[in-house]
Amino acid sequence: MAGLSEHGTPDATSDTDLLAALTAAGLRDVSATDLTRALYAGDASLYRVPPRVVVRPEHTDDLHALVEVSRETGVPLTARGAGTSLAGNAVGPGIVVDTSAHLHKILDLDVETGTAWVEPGVVHASLQAQATAAGWRFGPDPSTHTRCMIGGMIGNNACGSRALGYGRTADNVTALDVVWGTGERARLAGAESTGAVVAALRDVVAGDLAHVRTTFGRFGRQVSGYSLEHLLPERFRPERFLAGTEGTLALVERAHVRLVRDPAVRHLVVLGYPSMAEAADAVPAVLTVPGITACEGLDARIVALVPTAPTLPRGAGWLFVEVAGDELGVVVEQTRRVTEVAGALAHDVVTDARLQGALWRIREDGAGLAARTLARPAHAGWEDAAVPPEKLGVWLREFEALLVAHGLGGVPYGHFGDGCLHVRIDFDFDDGPARFRRFLEECATALAAHGGSLSGEHGDGRARSELLSRMYAPHSLALFGAVKHAADPAGLLNPGVLVDPAPFDADLRVTRPRRSVPGLRMVDDLAAEAHHCTGVGKCVSAHTPGTMCPSWRATRDEKDSTRGRARVLQEALDDGSLLGPDARSALASPAVVDALDLCLSCKACGSECPTGVDMATLKAEVLHQTYAGRFGWLRRPRVHHATGRLPALLGSPLRRLVPLASGQGRLARALRRAAGFEPNRSIPVPAPVSARRAAGTAAAADSRPDVWIWADTFTDHFAPQAVTDTIALLDDLGVRARLLDVSACCALTLVSTGQLDAAARRVDATVAMLLPHVADGTRLLGLEPSCLASLRDDAPRLASDPDAARTVAAATRTLAELLTELDFTPPDRSGTTVVVQPHCHHAAVLGWEKDAALLAATGAHVVTVQGCCGLAGNFGMEAGHGDVSRKVAENHLLPTLRAHPDALVLADGMSCRHQVADLAGRPSVHLVTLLR
Secondary structure (H helix, E strand, O other): OEEEOHHHOEEEEEHHHHHHHHHHOOOOOEEOOHHHHHHOOEOOOOEEOOOOEEEOOOOHHHHHHHHHHHHHHOOOEEEEOOOOOOOOOOOOOOEEEEOOOOOOOEEEEEOOOOEEEEOOOOEHHHHHHHHHHOOEEOOOEOOOOOOOEHHHHHHHOOOEOOHHHHOOHHHHEEEEEEEEOOOOEEEEOHHHOOOHHHHHHHHHHHOOHHHHHHHOOOOOOOOOOOOHHHHOHHHOOHHHHHOOOOOOOEEEEEEEEEOEEOOOEEEEEEEEEOOHHHHHHOHHHHOOOOOEEEEEEEEHHHHOOOOOOOOOOOOOEEEEEEEEEOOHHHHHHHHHHHHHHOOOOEEEEEOOHHHHHHHHHHHHOHHHHHOOOOOOOOEOOOOOOEOOHHHHHHHHHHHHHHHHHOOOOEOOEEEHHHOEEEOOEOOOOOOOOHHHHHHHHHHHHHHHHOOOEOOOOOOOHHHHHHHHHHHOOHHHHHHHHHHHHHHOOOOOEOOOOOOOOOOOOOOEHHHOOEOOOOOOOOOOOHHHHHOOOOOOOHHHOOOOOOOOOHHHHHHOOHHHOHHHHHHHHHHHHEOOOOOOOOHHHHHOOHHHHHHHHOOOOOOHHHHHOOOOOOHHHHHHHHHHHHOOOOOHHHHOOHHHHHHHOHHHHHOOHHHHHHHHOOOOOHHHHHHHHHOOEOOOOOOOOOOOOOHHHHHOOHHHHOOOOOEEEOOOHHHHHHOHHHHHHHHHHHHHOOOOEEEOOOOOOOOHHHHHOOOHHHHHHHHHHHHHHHHHHHOOOOEEEOOOHHHHHHHHHOHHHHOOOHHHHHHHHHHEEOHHHHHHHOOOOOOOOOOOEEEEOOOHHHHHHHOOHHHHHHHHHOOOEEEEOOOOOOOOOOHHHEOOOHHHHHHHHHHOHHHHHHHOOOOEEEOOOHHHHHHHHHHHOOOOEOHHHHHO
């Protein structure tokens, strides 16, 4: 079947011929599956353009081969790095080139000259880590620095928060090895640059020197269009010119970048104002102070979404002003001058690096947080316009008036010191894109009147290229066309962007009708939940603290990220899907099955994703739908039945089968294989006597205690000693604690395997059993984090009486929460090293802060494992998951254990304890054991 080229025009090359041409060119990592096409159909923008094929080049020579295949076949080619483009720069209809997988080598870092040669797929944070270790840094630092790539930064001429101090990417590129759209390979390095394309570019500008000198490079954030000022004869720097051309002229093979010294002292001045517009008014005065490396604006509505945000000075809008230098006295004086000229309501000067980091993280998550501040979903599309900084206050007021006039809302923030305004807007697409078009056209016209730039750092992409005619005169647009013709005469590189642009309201993902899914249990609208993902890509970062997303950290495959899974679900649940004619068939497609297979249901994304994507719940709903129907249970994998019904099995005479299946003999392996488990993984062995059986009926007949201890399935059968220790610990504190003698299962194993009808029945029974014991306000202590998290998070969504479930959930406490309420003073454990593996559900749902404070108060040297253990309940036990389970453990857990061979290992979660024992051969204890 022939594919589609630019603007949907059929090209003559069949899919078979295209794949054959790629193979003949020596390209090996090539995929045209429905799963891959769905994953790469979008980026972080509003646009959906399914590619025909995705190629992940293994060597820089492959880039030249790709351009040649594109020229021979006439199939367009679009380069992609981290896929975080907000303007649709990284989606295309033909070949999408993913440089992230293999082209991520730092080829050379010269500590003497402060320069580095890098491949285009090098993540900014990776370069930064290596540079910092050598006493240098790469200056530009976009908010996506933990996952954005140097090639993408060059494509968009990215800037980041510290552009005032270090400039744009263009200012930090000293040479580029490129493949032009003509197929010519060249090194671009200032006046020494040669080649046919370079000569043609000189000629384009030579005929219009006066126009170029007066039109381009007027202020720092004039990023829209082609930056022709870098081709002027007196400042000829084609490597800088290529920054910001969005992959429309050439592919970057290697980049030579300059590094800068990190200043010895950084102070952060936080200035509070009555509004964002008044914060913008203060910018020109602030910029008169030397030594400023950043001046960022942040809105109160964004900060309000971060419950752990540090307290900020009085105001509804803030400027974060960073002053940096090598001499403390000079920085202190410059900081004082900032506070004097700023005219703020109040201010704080932050010198603690850790607190500075916490404040900057709020700013870094701005795009995701801004999307959650409004009643309607907020979108990109008009998100990074810039004006000269002295005009920012006027422009911001005019922009907000335009929002009101169109009945729209948006929360502004951004690089105020550069005049660059970020915003997500709640465009309403229910009646199509007409209002979207009217608003963007009016904004573009108004912005041009202020001498502004449609883009200040994200590039024009599909979102704004059509609007360049409102910013530039026809003569400028003609020069853009001449440049495109010189470098890419066939128009094959990133078609529809900058020159001969696609309509900005075409190919909008958000205008596709969504499919409804009946019979949902835990969410009201599956498609709406999937579309919470805006593609900002925090989940595809190996440099971000936290747990999300453990399987991606192990495989580095887009399909195993929260974003990748959300994109595939969006594709399945939108009309015109690649995956099936209706929602039910699409959700059961191999693409969806493959995308969800390695989700550990760790729940980390629910708390760490800036847009709040809860993939564990979405996976449970999809599994519920996949096996719905009268005979769905027959189609379920055996492992779903084995793990889902585990609590019932442990309470029955079949309990004796579990020890039989736990060894390494032939019978044990056969039993594990029959249950759908990894045959070579051991399984936990229940204690000889359960906690409830050991306690007998005394607790039920006794007088009402101060605290009830809930005997969840795993604590009851696998950790009865924790119950005994907890009762003794609380008795020592004068607190009467008793074990509830009820079989109250939270239904976690049913939820994680998507057996939601059965889970709902189980939850109702459990709520009915627990409610009488907590209705009077008595607290309910849980000792297994996963079960307690399920009772708090899943049960209210599944229960037929949500209010009753919420009453039970509100009564629950972790051990650390209860001891904190009791003002418990922990014993002195000074001199002890403790390696702690927090359970993922504990950190994501329950919150681990009180545990951390309690451990710190013991005086022990506490080493906290930063990621998932890799077992994650049933995940690591399932056949086919063993290798990934081990790789996840190798991300953080196993290296930490090897680094501390004599440490006490603390793990409250049963799955974490088993993973430690199974893979490291180390015992681990529950928190209560340490405290006793």
